[in-house]
Amino acid sequence: MNSLLNLVIRHNKLFRRDRMLVFFSLLTVIIVILLYAIFIQKTQIDAIEQLVTATPDIKNMVNEWMVAGLLSIMTVTSTLAAYGIAIKDMETKVLADFLTAPITRAKLQLSYVINAFFIGFALSLFGLICCQLFLVAVGGEWFSPGKISMLLGVVILSVTLSSVFNLFFTLLVTTQTSFSTLSTIIGTSIGFLCGVYVPLGSVPEFVQKIIMLFPISHTTVLFREILMRESIDTVFKGNAEAASSYEVHFGVHYEWGSTLITNSYSLLFITLSIIVFTLLSLFLYSRLPKRF
Amino acid sequence: MNIYKAENELNKTKPIIDVQGLVKNYNTHQAVKGISFQVKRGSLFAFLGTNGAGKSTTIEILCTLLEKTSGTIKINGISLGTRKNNELIRKSIGIVFQQSLLDEKLSVKENILHRGRLYGFTKQELIENWHFVKQALHLEEIEHQQYETLSGGQKRRVDIARAIIHKPDILFLDEPTTGLDPQTRLFVWDTIKQLQKELNMTIFLTTHYMEEAAVADEIVIMKEGKIIAAGTPHSLKEHHASDQLSITFLEETIGRHLLLEKGLSFTMKNGIFTINVPSTLEALQLLKEWEPSIHAFEVIKGSMDDVFIRLNKEEIGDEQLIEFSHSAQ
Structure with a gap:
């Protein structure tokens, strides 16, 4: 068997068998669900009902909004948790044992990245299925095949971005203690930086700019666009002004100044970010002392 | 080929x-x-x-x-x-x-x-x-x-x-x-x-x-x-550890006399005299000479422990010497 694939399988097994790792990778997601159930859903529905007449479709739309945020957060926390294996290997010197075999450090590092991608993809896929079941259970509809393929595309894009984004930060830490601090920081801030805890329109303008410049938040935007498009049309029934004001306030679309950021721009921004974080990580990796 | x-x-x-x-x-x-x-x-x-x-x-x-x-x-x-x-x-x-x-x-x-x-x-x-x-x-x-x-x-x-x-x-x-x-x-x-x-x-x-x-x-x-x-x-072991010779004499006073005569330093506990000898051969010579007065004996070969401790000590000794000569200047 190829030694790279062999390493990825090994990391994967370790992740799956470490219940704490799996749990913590889903912790932020659980927090989001709780926050949503307690108050986010209610305040949002109240706000929308002031714009249009109340219908059950509003609830579905708001649920989809939450699911979009959840999915993008999930790709980040799951890939990050997967890097926990790399940090543990480094701190406990398991890395040294690997390096006594005829493999290169680069290959070893690559195996952790691939593992993070697979873990992120698998958990996000699982999350997507759960979200679909949830949406249907509370009165929504099944996704159409077209919607599913678009969602899968964004999941892959989002997991790829998260893998390299987290790789960059993981390369900066060397101990499990500092890694858990990093996880806490990313896990806490990601909900704000993707405009999931608080809608984009409710934060000061400079914070809005920060969120719009945060590449991962663009995956949230794409998820929202795919999941909510039909519901928005139903809820606002051609009331273009109300729809547009809702979309901007809740981050279904970004508006930089008065320029509308289209989905194509979001896609481009995500792709560029993947390239930039890959290059940054490679640069950082080449500069790191060759420790084990 | x-x-x-x-x-x-x-x-x-x-x-x-x-x-x-x-x-x-x-x-x-x-x-x-x-x-x-x-x-x-x-x-x-x-x-x-x-x-x-x-x-x-x-x-x-x-x-x-x-x-x-x-x-x-x-x-x-x-x-x-x-x-x-x-x-x-x-x-x-x-x-x-x-x-x-x-x-x-x-x-x-x-x-x-x-x-x-x-x-x-x-x-x-x-x-x-x-x-x-x-x-x-x-x-x-x-x-x-x-x-x-x-x-x-x-x-x-x-x-x-x-x-x-x-x-x-x-x-x-x-x-x-x-x-x-x-x-x-x-x-x-x-x-x-x-x-x-x-x-x-x-x-x-x-x-x-x-x-x-x-x-x-x-x-x-x-x-x-x-x-x-x-x-x-x-x-x-040969170079860095000495053998230990333990002897019980028929009479303690005779033993003490024999050892002092040779000018050997020794320790004595419960009637057993212990001396360090550079090699087993030397131990044999001493034993032959004292044979009539000996009740029992034991030769313990120098161990790796002795070698290790001795070598580490020696080095420390040398260093102290160097330090001393430095401070003297």
Whole structure:
């Protein structure tokens, strides 16, 4: 068997068998669900009902909004948790044992990245299925095949971005203690930086700019666009002004100044970010002392 | 073909490890100060030294984990240093580290196969090697157990199995028996000796237990980055440890008189006189001379412990001397 694939399988097994790792990778997601159930859903529905007449479709739309945020957060926390294996290997010197075999450090590092991608993809896929079941259970509809393929595309894009984004930060830490601090920081801030805890329109303008410049938040935007498009049309029934004001306030679309950021721009921004974080990580990796 | 064969024959007589002028600097600190030594193929080589002597640094360099500052190292005739050569060297060495480095959540078999696959074997070869190590280290009963559920001794067996899954020519063991109970230590030792004998594996060992070093073919003792003594256990004991002669005389007063007559310093406890003699032969001469007055006697050969403690003390003595002469100036 190829030694790279062999390493990825090994990391994967370790992740799956470490219940704490799996749990913590889903912790932020659980927090989001709780926050949503307690108050986010209610305040949002109240706000929308002031714009249009109340219908059950509003609830579905708001649920989809939450699911979009959840999915993008999930790709980040799951890939990050997967890097926990790399940090543990480094701190406990398991890395040294690997390096006594005829493999290169680069290959070893690559195996952790691939593992993070697979873990992120698998958990996000699982999350997507759960979200679909949830949406249907509370009165929504099944996704159409077209919607599913678009969602899968964004999941892959989002997991790829998260893998390299987290790789960059993981390369900066060397101990499990500092890694858990990093996880806490990313896990806490990601909900704000993707405009999931608080809608984009409710934060000061400079914070809005920060969120719009945060590449991962663009995956949230794409998820929202795919999941909510039909519901928005139903809820606002051609009331273009109300729809547009809702979309901007809740981050279904970004508006930089008065320029509308289209989905194509979001896609481009995500792709560029993947390239930039890959290059940054490679640069950082080449500069790191060759420790084990 | 013939040339290859001849070369192979030549390699057999060459040292399997050849270190010349090895230096390792960490920033301003020099951990290894230009050491040279050779290890014969198929031998059991012991590397001794107090903590911080530079043993682990040297082992890590030999195992291609750490870059040397200067000096030349040849392992199996291959010069250590370039990426390609290091990969070749890695295929011919196995390492048992001080601490266990296998995965707690994987079973014994999973652990060994996952590490074994890093050596580029075919499936068939790997399975053959697995059966070999399973048998050699008696892993049949624990092969499906999770590593974390094993006892300390079982873990060590699995660690050794992992280190030899690719049937290396050289097995490095960094304090392999530290923290093990006596029975397990014995088992680990039997295994190591068996591997050396049956597979003609070269064993490179560091240990804190002097009685373990005593069975080595060759010993090198390191202190503060330098080699302070090297040789077979026998020659080291000969040069650096004295024998102890304990005698019970028929009458204590006679014994005291005889010893004082010779001008020998001694200790006496419960009627047993103990003196240090430089060699066993001298002990024999004294015994012959005193035979009529002796009730019982015992000669205790100098141990590796004595050698180790003596050498470390001597060095400290020298340093103090140097410091003293410096301050005198």
